[in-house]
Amino acid sequence: MKLLSVVGTRPQFVKAAALSPVLGKKHDEILVNTGQHYDYELARAQFDALGLREPEYNLDVGSGTHARQTASMMVILEDAMLKEKPDLVVLYGDTNSTLAGALSASKLGIPLAHVESGPRQHDLRIPEEINRVIADRLSFLRFAPTGHTVENLRNEGITEGVHLTGDVMYDIFLKTRSKIEERSGILDQYGVSHGKYILMTLHRPHNSDNKTALQEVMNGVRASGERVLFPVHPRTLVNLERFEMMAELKRDSNISLVKPVDYLDMVTLMRNARIIVTDSGGVTREAYFCEVPSVSIEEVTPWPEVAEAGWSQVTGADADRIANALENFAPRGPRLPIFGDGDACGKIVDIISSLEDK
Numbered sequence: 001m002k003l004l005s006v007v008g009t010r011p012q013f014v015k016a017a018a019l020s021p022v023l024g025k026k027h028d029e030i031l032v033n034t035g036q037h038y039d040y041e042l043a044r045a046q047f048d049a050l051g052l053r054e055p056e057y058n059l060d061v062g063s064g065t066h067a068r069q070t071a072s073m074m075v076i077l078e079d080a081m082l083k084e085k086p087d088l089v090v091l092y093g094d095t096n097s098t099l100a101g102a103l104s105a106s107k108l109g110i111p112l113a114h115v116e117s118g119p120r121q122h123d124l125r126i127p128e129e130i131n132r133v134i135a136d137r138l139s140f141l142r143f144a145p146t147g148h149t150v151e152n153l154r155n156e157g158i159t160e161g162v163h164l165t166g167d168v169m170y171d172i173f174l175k176t177r178s179k180i181e182e183r184s185g186i187l188d189q190y191g192v193s194h195g196k197y198i199l200m201t202l203h204r205p206h207n208s209d210n211k212t213a214l215q216e217v218m219n220g221v222r223a224s225g226e227r228v229l230f231p232v233h234p235r236t237l238v239n240l241e242r243f244e245m246m247a248e249l250k251r252d253s254n255i256s257l258v259k260p261v262d263y264l265d266m267v268t269l270m271r272n273a274r275i276i277v278t279d280s281g282g283v284t285r286e287a288y289f290c291e292v293p294s295v296s297i298e299e300v301t302p303w304p305e306v307a308e309a310g311w312s313q314v315t316g317a318d319a320d321r322i323a324n325a326l327e328n329f330a331p332r333g334p335r336l337p338i339f340g341d342g343d344a345c346g347k348i349v350d351i352i353s354s355l356e357d358k
């Protein structure tokens with residue numbers, strides 16, 4: 001079969017690095033990078049670290065308002081789809097690149113396969129939630145990573161084409177584990193040692209574009225007095241400057257702002273952290289893979305299974321709750337295989353391949 005896969009942001013490069021090589025063994029895959037993420041640290045550095053192959057199409061869509069960004073992606077994705085005439089379009093996650101791919105393909109009548117179908121935060125003010133709901137509704141194959149994601153789809157009346165496969169992010173984590181061991185130099189580079197620091201990421205618009213939320217999170221981690229390593233997303237950096245919070249942060253010796261790091265360095269930093277503070281769904285899951293507890297600064301996490309397993313505490317952007325979690329939260333339960341057996345990609349490719357017989 002001829003497949004066309006759409007990527008464009010940092011988490012999608014990670015997911016495609018898991019699935020694309022497995023898909024490529026059985027099918028002809030055209031990889032399209034929308035260019036939604038264009039900074040070296042978010043894009044090219046990830047390709048290099050993950051060994052993701054050069055896409056057939058590198059579009060240059062860049063940033064913009066949601067409508068402008070999504071609309072320009074739709075136009076160029078439509079051109080690529082008309083030219084390539086794929087049998088199936090493969091989409092990942094919940095970004096504007098996912099949404100644009102879903103709309104362009106479905107308007108052309110091309111069936112869609114959605115990898116990471118079903119997570120929900122039950123809040124349509126979150127842009128990713130809008131993207132998830134639309135991509136899931138329009139898809140023909142829905143690859144759900146966990147039991148909860150299957151349940152969320154069922155609650156919306158979606159039962160057809162739903163396949164519980166496990167999480168492709170767990171596959172790539174297992175696959176790259178040996179390389180991660182080799183990256184231990186990153187700890188020296190940042191002057192941190194095993195189990196002796198907090199790792200933090202923050203980039204969701206409701207946290208990073210909101211001065212009060214940003215201040216609450218900073219106050220919460222500052223109160224710990226522990227060393228905090230904070231690879232800053234470009235969006236968050238712009239806002240820290242806009243809200244005039246940089247001077248205060250620079251004075252603060254316990255929070256170190258560093259550039260975003262590539263996937264292998266990031267997982268190395270996660271594995272060695274005492275605890276992780278994040279609003280990223282990907283990092284919450286990866287913390288669990290690494291057997292490191294996490295604090296979710298989301299009001300509602302899209303991955304409640306990690307909290308239910310006793311490995312994450314959900315605090316929202318609330319300084320006192322964050323400080324309390326950093327002081328008292330300790331993981332409780334055994335580590336259940338909630339994200340599958342590490343062969344989500346094999347299952348996805350088998351399901352796609354079975355279409356050929358139909």
Ligand code: UD1
Pocket residue numbers: 009010011036037038039040042063064094095096097127128203205233234235238
């Ligand atoms: C996007 C996704 C989010 C994903 C995240 C991972 C959407 C709606 N959001 O959020 O689901 O978890 O990527 O990082 O698709 N910017 C740069 N350099 C870049 C990219 C972005 O400076 O390479 C800045 C720009 O100021 C831009 C802002 O970040 O306006 C937002 O970028 P955007 O691509 O809209 O979303 P992210 O916040 O990165």
